[in-house]
Amino acid sequence: MLNLEEDLDNEKKESKSSTLSVQHSTDREVIDASAVLADSQLKQTGKRTHRDETQSEEERVEQEAAKAEPKKARRGLREASERRRPAYLDDYVVNAVQATSRVLDRNRKPIRGSDVHIPRNRREMLRSKWKEFFLMAEMEEMAALKTKGVIQEIASEEVPNEALPIKTMWVYAAKTDHQGFVIRFKARIVALGNYQRPGVDFRETFAPVARMSTFRLLLALAAKLALYGLRQSGREWNSELNQWLGEHGYQQSLTEPCLYYRFDGDTIMYVLVYVDDKLVATNNEQCKKDLFVDLDKAYGIKDQGQLNEYLGIEVEQTAEHIVIRQSKYAREILEKLGYSEAHAVGNPMEVNTRLVPTNDEEEVNTEFPYREAIGMLMYLTTSTRPDLAFVLSQLSRFVAHPSAKHVGTVKRVLRYLAGTVDYGIM
Structure with a gap:
């Protein structure tokens, strides 16, 4: 049972499948968008998407024709070539639900994912530079959940006395393509399961995931x-x-x-x-x-x-082979740790390097985010980068007390990664 006075986020399962294909599905709670988005001035018409999501064919042809055609002398208040493009052409995108074009800002330029600060809550979202995109994403989420009939709004007096309403919140994200440009702003409603009571609100929770x-x-x-x-x-x-x-x-x-x-x-x-x-x-x-x-x-x-x-892994399929890699994720790691412009090295670990536990007299390095770096690199290693497996198996032993030598080895791994971001498995 959900408390509709709270902001709720739950996944509209976007079905993604393929030849090899990925599919999402929707099987969650839904609330009426009018209650949550009362402060929004946006209106949804048809299958409307972000206004700046794609450049239409009409606009592209007009721009090219304008460049090629010599300017004419003005003969009246407004020449036909100067007439404004109808606003309605910006409101619709063919196959909007499945569109993968990059989202454009007000200057019609692609938005880099690294430039988008993901808000932690709705209050922060309303102060965000990208508020318009997130609000539209909220409306899409609410409309989809309402269509699926996943949740139902009920009057507070209908809630049983012994029931504990579950609090909810919004969760935001920006989906990017393999080059790091935003292709979609996402808003999801989630129920805060930590407020559920074991044995009362739920029992079994295990659900398998694929290895x-x-x-x-x-x-x-x-x-x-x-x-x-x-x-x-x-x-x-x-x-x-x-x-x-x-x-x-x-x-x-x-x-x-x-x-x-x-x-x-x-x-x-x-x-x-x-x-x-x-x-x-x-x-x-x-x-x-x-x-x-x-x-x-x-x-x-x-x-x-x-x-x-x-799952963030890029898949390249041709008639000859299938290649999987995590170039985008590798670049995110380097950027987060400040090594995106690092000088590359030819191997992840120097020959004859011997890593041992930190001595009691040896100072522990606390400035470098050692544990975080190991965690990110381990996911990369277990997914598509087996060439990092040995050095990460050694470095992961010292996450509690890393020495200067351990940190130096991690930094070498990052420099090696800077030169091999496009490596993968064929």
């Missing part, structure tokens, strides 16, 4: 076989999807509970589930289309085309 090794294995199979490419809310959604896939002939892997498969004659179908993401690999395009027709009818999940990103 990174399973994701890499599925990509390897696709390349080899030429395939096309609230606390308990996660558990409830997993149970729902597990039942649905079972009813449609899919079997759950015994060793990887998030991997489902179906073999029908020569047809091979794999479905990998990571919370809201669905990745599909098959050698039968029609079967994939049929799957998403059924998913669309049941949950509003649509096929989003060929997979190009999964």
